[in-house]
Amino acid sequence: MAQMDYMPIPIVLIPGDSFFHRLHPIPKLIWSIGAVVLAFATRNPLVLGVVFLGGLLLFVLSGTWRGYGRFIAILFPISLSLMVFQSLAPAFPPPWTPIAQIGPFTIYNEGVYSGLSLLARAWAASNLAILMVMTTHPSDMFAALQSIGMPYELNFMLMASLQLIPIVQREFGIVVSAQRSRAMMAHGFAALLPSMVPVFAGTIERVQQLSMSLESRGFGSKGEKTSLRKIRASTTDWIVGIVGVCVTVLSSFLVIRYRHELDWSKLILMPPWLAVSIVLGCAGTFVVSTVVLMRRAGRE
Amino acid sequence: MVENLIVCEHLWHTYAGGVTAVQDVNLKIDAGEVVGVIGQNGSGKTTLVKHFNGLLKPSQGKVEVSGLDVGTHSVNELSRFVGYVFQNPNHQLFATSVKEELAFGLNNLGLSAAAVDEGVDRAVAFFGLDRYLTTHPYRLSFPLRKMVALAAIYAMQPKVYILDEPTTGQDHIGVTLVSNLIAKLREQGPTIVVVSHDMRLQAEATDRLIVMRRAEIIGDGTPKEIFSDHAVLEATNLHPPQITRLSQLITKPGLPNTALTVNEIAAPLASTL
Numbered sequence: 001m002a003q004m005d006y007m008p009i010p011i012v013l014i015p016g017d018s019f020f021h022r023l024h025p026i027p028k029l030i031w032s033i034g035a036v037v038l039a040f041a042t043r044n045p046l047v048l049g050v051v052f053l054g055g056l057l058l059f060v061l062s063g064t065w066r067g068y069g070r071f072i073a074i075l076f077p078i079s080l081s082l083m084v085f086q087s088l089a090p091a092f093p094p095p096w097t098p099i100a101q102i103g104p105f106t107i108y109n110e111g112v113y114s115g116l117s118l119l120a121r122a123w124a125a126s127n128l129a130i131l132m133v134m135t136t137h138p139s140d141m142f143a144a145l146q147s148i149g150m151p152y153e154l155n156f157m158l159m160a161s162l163q164l165i166p167i168v169q170r171e172f173g174i175v176v177s178a179q180r181s182r183a184m185m186a187h188g189f190a191a192l193l194p195s196m197v198p199v200f201a202g203t204i205e206r207v208q209q210l211s212m213s214l215e216s217r218g219f220g221s222k223g224e225k226t227s228l229r230k231i232r233a234s235t236t237d238w239i240v241g242i243v244g245v246c247v248t249v250l251s252s253f254l255v256i257r258y259r260h261e262l263d264w265s266k267l268i269l270m271p272p273w274l275a276v277s278i279v280l281g282c283a284g285t286f287v288v289s290t291v292v293l294m295r296r297a298g299r300e
Numbered sequence: 301m302v303e304n305l306i307v308c309e310h311l312w313h314t315y316a317g318g319v320t321a322v323q324d325v326n327l328k329i330d331a332g333e334v335v336g337v338i339g340q341n342g343s344g345k346t347t348l349v350k351h352f353n354g355l356l357k358p359s360q361g362k363v364e365v366s367g368l369d370v371g372t373h374s375v376n377e378l379s380r381f382v383g384y385v386f387q388n389p390n391h392q393l394f395a396t397s398v399k400e401e402l403a404f405g406l407n408n409l410g411l412s413a414a415a416v417d418e419g420v421d422r423a424v425a426f427f428g429l430d431r432y433l434t435t436h437p438y439r440l441s442f443p444l445r446k447m448v449a450l451a452a453i454y455a456m457q458p459k460v461y462i463l464d465e466p467t468t469g470q471d472h473i474g475v476t477l478v479s480n481l482i483a484k485l486r487e488q489g490p491t492i493v494v495v496s497h498d499m500r501l502q503a504e505a506t507d508r509l510i511v512m513r514r515a516e517i518i519g520d521g522t523p524k525e526i527f528s529d530h531a532v533l534e535a536t537n538l539h540p541p542q543i544t545r546l547s548q549l550i551t552k553p554g555l556p557n558t559a560l561t562v563n564e565i566a567a568p569l570a571s572t573l
Contacts, residue, residue, distance in 0.1 A: 171391075174386070174391050175391050175392070177355050177375075177386075178384075178386045178391045178392035179392060179394075180355070180375040180376065180379070181353055181355065181375060181379055181382075181383070181384040181386075181392075182379060182392065182404060182405035182408060182452065182453070182456065183375075183376050183379040183380065183405055183408035183409050183456070184376070184404075184408050185376055185408065194394045194404070195394075196394075197394035198390055198391055198392065198393060198394050201390065201394075201438060202390050202391070205390070
């Protein structure tokens with residue numbers, strides 16, 4: 001791979017012709033919001049795991065699993081830090097059940113459960129949204145949101161942010177090359193400073209120029225605006241959207257209705273060896289992956 | 301003159317998306333040469349020169365710079381010999397003062413404090429930046445930022461300078477300044493590679509032009525030879541400087557038929573009037 005093609009976090013449209021690519025953006029948005037609602041309605045790791053795995057299946061079916069795989073490979077190890085911190089300081093009302101000791105640190109059963117829940121929640125809540133970004137052209141999303149009455153300026157802000165991600169990532173790659181050309185070794189956080197300043201300065205400058213360019217072309221003017229892209233919702237889109245709403249409402253109702261039955265924090269008592277293994281494994285993976293990512297950022 | 305300071309042997313480069321940007325390029329550049337690389341957008345100019353400091357590695361073939369195989373040496377190692385000045389100076393300026401910016405590369409090379417100061421002073425003197433030493437680079441005008449970016453590379457005293465579109469965004473004064481800087485730099489003997497669409501700059505500042513088209517080199521000669529080669533110019537849709545085109549159209553005895561500068565044609569033309 002050419003060193004100039006730097007795409008650290010690949011949250012961009014991945015062109016394709018799958019069912020999900022052709023699906024109207026609004027049903028995709030409905031399902032994404034539904035996943036978020038369900039993810040925050042329960043702490044049950046099994047329910048959250050099912051939502052996450054369901055999302056993974058959709059990535060495979062849409063042909064975007066490679067892009068998502070790169071995303072997970074970068075962020076999943078970092079997210080393991082949630083397990084570590086939760087195990088030691090649970091986001092749960094006390095009393096907590098200590099199950100193991102690592103030096104001065106106590107691992108709590110509720111903490112391990114909470115860590116698993118939070119990890120599963122983070123990934124369950126986000127993966128459908130990421131699928132939406134990877135299978136939806138920004139202009140289609142813009143047109144769809146405008147058609148449901150979203151304020152123009154807010155809509156534009158959302159789309160401009162999405163489009164800025166690959167631009168900033170590309171800029172970062174160019175800047176890193178420029179600094180490496182001046183013998184920068186690029187290790188550790190200190191090496192990031194020579195790269196981040198030009199990126200941020202360039203981004204601010206670009207945004208300022210963009211705002212002047214937008215104003216010069218009538219952005220913010222009153223009155224109804226037309227759109228070059230028109231997307232229409234087919235019968236399938238309507239069905240998917242309505243099913244999405246129904247599934248969200250029903251599943252959220254069920255997990256709230258049966259929240260006591262789904263609260264396994266007292267039912268699952270983690271064996272000490274397993275708890276220690278999980279915590280140490282997650283801590284080690286988090287540290288190693290962070291170091292690897294930092295070094296990779298400047299490596300050739 | 302050291303021969304073959306930069307050697308490309310059957311160089312190919314294909315990007316991750318499958319685009320071959322450099323195709324079977326064979327090239328030798330001697331020490332002290334000032335070489336221009338010209339061609340349409342997407343012809344492979346920048347891809348080619350980015351091999352010289354290791355930013356890109358060959359997909360096939362070999363590139364050697366000062367005896368070092370680019371494929372097996374890091375950008376860090378090659379930066380001691382090759383200085384790359386990027387088109388947009390904002391991509392490399394990050395320090396809070398011009399002085400720190402000039403010192404950055406020297407510090408990365410692990411030089412002593414005295415050597416760093418000496419390098420900075422040398423760059424300041426060469427580029428006339430003494431007024432701006434404590435100025436934040438982002439407070440400078442764009443032409444001055446370009447100069448600081450070039451000075452920051454100069455401070456490292458590389459054997460090879462790669463200037464990527466040095467006159468982009470510059471007015472006439474800026475272009476003349478860059479041209480004069482290249483002339484002043486070449487007196488010190490480094491090899492200079494200029495990638496630019498500015499034909500006037502290429503005509504005035506370089507000894508040799510390499511013409512690229514669709515990932516291949518299709519022309520390699522002096523500016524006069526290249527600007528007289530209509531087949532190459534037509535294939536690449538490049539246009540010589542206006543003064544060159546004028547001299548080619550005025551076919552009179554005693555007048556140069558491929559003048560590169562106004563001065564070259566002014567006196568002979570005046571004598572015929």
